Amino acid sequence: xxxxxxxxxxxxxxxxxxxxxxxxxxxxxxxxxxxxxxxxxxxxxxxxxxxxxxxxxxxxxxxxxxxxxxxxxxxxxxxxxxxxxxxxxxxxxxxxxxxxxxxxxxxxxxxxxxxxxxxxxxxxxxxxxxxxxxxxxxxxxxxxxxxxxxxxxxxxxxxxxxxxxxxxxxxxxxxxxxxxxxxxxxxxxxxxxxxxxxxxxxxxxxxxxxxxxxxxxxxxxxxxxxxxxxxxxxxxxxxxxxxxxxxxxxxxxxxxxxxxxxxxxxxxxxxxxxxxxxxxxxxxxxxxxxxxxxxxxxxxxxxxxxxxxxxxxxxxxxxxxxxxxxxxxxxxxxxxxxxxxxxxxxxxxxxxx
Amino acid sequence: xxxxxxxxxxxxxxxxxxxxxxxxxxxxxxxxxxxxxxxxxxxxxxxxxxxxxxxxxxxxxxxxxxxxxxxxxxxxxxxxxxxxxxxxxxxxxxxxxxxxxxxxxxxxxxxxxxxxxxxxxxxxxxxxxxxxxxxxxxxxxxxxxxxxxxxxxxxxxxxxxxxxxxxxxxxxxxxxxxxxxxxxxxxxxxxxxxxxxxxxxxxxxxxxxxxxxxxxxxxxxxxxxxxxxxxxxxxxxxxxxxxxxxxxxxxxxxxxxxxxxxxxxxxxxxxxxxxxxxxxxxxxxxx
Numbered sequence: 001x002x003x004x005x006x007x008x009x010x011x012x013x014x015x016x017x018x019x020x021x022x023x024x025x026x027x028x029x030x031x032x033x034x035x036x037x038x039x040x041x042x043x044x045x046x047x048x049x050x051x052x053x054x055x056x057x058x059x060x061x062x063x064x065x066x067x068x069x070x071x072x073x074x075x076x077x078x079x080x081x082x083x084x085x086x087x088x089x090x091x092x093x094x095x096x097x098x099x100x101x102x103x104x105x106x107x108x109x110x111x112x113x114x115x116x117x118x119x120x121x122x123x124x125x126x127x128x129x130x131x132x133x134x135x136x137x138x139x140x141x142x143x144x145x146x147x148x149x150x151x152x153x154x155x156x157x158x159x160x161x162x163x164x165x166x167x168x169x170x171x172x173x174x175x176x177x178x179x180x181x182x183x184x185x186x187x188x189x190x191x192x193x194x195x196x197x198x199x200x201x202x203x204x205x206x207x208x209x210x211x212x213x214x215x216x217x218x219x220x221x222x223x224x225x226x227x228x229x230x231x232x233x234x235x236x237x238x239x240x241x242x243x244x245x246x247x248x249x250x251x252x253x254x255x256x257x258x259x260x261x262x263x264x265x266x267x268x269x270x271x272x273x274x275x276x277x278x279x280x281x282x283x284x285x286x287x288x289x290x291x292x293x294x295x296x297x298x299x300x301x302x303x304x305x306x307x308x309x310x311x312x313x314x315x316x317x318x319x320x321x322x323x324x325x326x327x328x329x330x331x332x333x334x335x336x337x338x339x340x341x342x343x344x345x346x347x348x349x350x351x352x353x
Numbered sequence: 354x355x356x357x358x359x360x361x362x363x364x365x366x367x368x369x370x371x372x373x374x375x376x377x378x379x380x381x382x383x384x385x386x387x388x389x390x391x392x393x394x395x396x397x398x399x400x401x402x403x404x405x406x407x408x409x410x411x412x413x414x415x416x417x418x419x420x421x422x423x424x425x426x427x428x429x430x431x432x433x434x435x436x437x438x439x440x441x442x443x444x445x446x447x448x449x450x451x452x453x454x455x456x457x458x459x460x461x462x463x464x465x466x467x468x469x470x471x472x473x474x475x476x477x478x479x480x481x482x483x484x485x486x487x488x489x490x491x492x493x494x495x496x497x498x499x500x501x502x503x504x505x506x507x508x509x510x511x512x513x514x515x516x517x518x519x520x521x522x523x524x525x526x527x528x529x530x531x532x533x534x535x536x537x538x539x540x541x542x543x544x545x546x547x548x549x550x551x552x553x554x555x556x557x558x559x560x561x562x563x564x565x566x567x568x569x570x571x572x573x574x575x576x577x578x579x580x581x582x583x584x585x586x587x588x589x590x591x592x593x594x595x596x597x598x599x600x601x602x603x604x605x606x607x608x609x610x611x612x613x614x615x616x617x618x619x620x621x622x623x624x625x626x627x628x629x630x631x632x633x634x635x636x637x638x639x640x
Contacts, residue, residue, distance in 0.1 A: 099479055099639050110374075119381050119482035123374035127480035133473040137396045146392045150481035152380025153371055161369055194477075199371040 050075045055105035065091040067257035078234040080251035082244045088257035089237035093206045126195030130206040132187045134179045141175040148197040169193035185216025202233045241339035260346040272345045273337035276315035280308045280329040297321045381482030389491025408503040412510040415448045445516035446598030447571040449507045453500050453529035457537030458562045460496045462554040465544035485634035504529040525598035532594030535619040538626025545633035565589045593618045
């Protein structure tokens with residue numbers, strides 16, 4: 001109990017024992033200390049790379065879904081692919097998961113090529129697909145057990161493990177429910193629990209919170225954050241900038257199959273945007289023409305159909321300049337720069353159309 | 354959400370540990386088809402009662418209607434037309450094979466579309482160490498278990514009706530199972546190739562399954578049909594299965610070469626179907 005209360009989040013008690021065990025399993029199965037651990041003890045030490053992509057390309061006929069991308073992911077890192085729908089994120093995930101063959105380039109997961117060693121690579125992974133594909137005809141707990149059987153895991157391991165994971169996913173009460181009876185957020189958590197049945201060291205999450213309400217998203221982020229803390233490498237695709245900022249240590253911004261930028265969320269914002277952003281709305285008809293009158297305020301100006309963005313170190317000061325020119329926006333808002341602004345800067349488009 | 358921490362299921366001293374990914378991959382490579390078959394059988398268990406009721410109810414209804422009701426008229430006119438056996442004995446092996454084929458037409462059509470498109474259940478195991486060929490084979494193996502169980506139950510009912518006089522009648526349950534695969538696996542390959550549901554399976558039921566059921570020497574010997582439609586029987590797994598079933602159930606007189614042809618036809622179409630299914634699953638899901 002004492003230990004439980006010491007946890008930073010204690011809305012869900014079962015997570016403590018699960019993470020302790022998961023962490024333990026990861027530590028003991030890694031020959032060297034886990035990179036997250038080693039980087040804590042020795043920040044200069046190069047962590048073990050678990051995923052390495054070089055000039056990865058995937059074409060479907062004339063369409064180039066993934067265009068010559070390269071990246072490395074060290075163990076224990078939470079790595080994100082941020083980009084709009086159709087940017088090539090899911091295709092990249094499928095290639096990592098060994099379920100889609102690349103057109104060219106090289107890919108290495110835990111030292112193995114997923115194309116020639118699909119089962120071996122997938123045995124290392126936990127996969128949360130964009131679309132839930134739970135067995136709706138099986139009950140919640142049975143979904144976990146059946147999935148574990150695909151890894152050849154014995155029932156003596158799977159039965160207690162399924163109970164642990166249900167606790168982790170806050171679904172213990174629903175263990176014997178039909179999957180149909182679960183809400184969208186619950187199904188998502190069950191899918192995540194299912195992906196953990198084999199104690200993977202790498203978890204692939206394709207748009208994990210798309211379609212969920214804000215509360216369900218926050219619960220899910222909390223679960224994922226705990227996994228990250230326990231040393232699991234998270235590979236995450238998202239088109240939500242807040243999700244990327246919350247969960248990713250490092251990310252690549254992807255558009256039209258290409259990497260536009262790479263770095264930590266904070267660094268990307270620092271490199272590609274100002275400290276603050278002033279958002280002004282003058283009404284949809286005036287937004288387009290007001291730009292001329294705003295020239296010279298802030299570092300940069302971006303005109304969108306519904307608002308005008310002024311990038312400035314000090315948003316309040318920029319707003320004062322606007323009003324001092326006699327301009328009266330319908331609404332104004334000063335906020336911190338986000339990854340959305342980075343994306344806008346890099347591509348000229350908004351993340352979610 | 355729980356209110357108390359509860360008792361941890363494992364302790365640091367005795368952690369619950371999965372075996373290594375290498376072991377998972379090795380086991381999946383070897384036993385993957387069985388792992389997936391287990392899943393399909395677990396799903397089937399959920400509607401086990403309807404499977405059992407269907408397996409028992411269908412033969413009872415058909416044997417009463419055809420074998421007892423219709424037979425009372427047929428037998429009164431001519432027993433010789435059916436090779437010297439009663440109409441019930443003549444029709445029972447055909448009904449057994451037809452029932453298995455009809456079950457196959459269900460098991461290898463909509464569930465395949467469901468796996469690829471509607472609920473996408475095939476993609477769950479595909480993210481595990483299983484490969485598409487194993488998912489296909491697992492589905493086939495589990496379905497085969499269902500056909501076999503259904504056919505055994507059907508045969509027991511046939512025997513209870515007194516329509517299986519010979520000692521080898523039980524082999525007809527195996528024949529029915531192979532017939533189901535002979536018809537079902539090419540259908541499964543076709544189902545795996547469909548990306549848009551435009552009512553194709555309803556057409557298969559109406560324009561393939563029903564004609565095969567009616568024109569495969571099921572209710573009357575095939576050679577009583579005009580040549581213009583007799584070919585339907587020749588390419589029909591129902592006819593080949595039925596003819597074999599009759600040989601085993603009541604020792605129907607048949608040229609051994611023809612018997613071998615029946616066996617070869619059923620096995621060849623099943624094997625070709627299986628190969629096509631595996632190929633189609635790989636094409637659809639990647640390696």
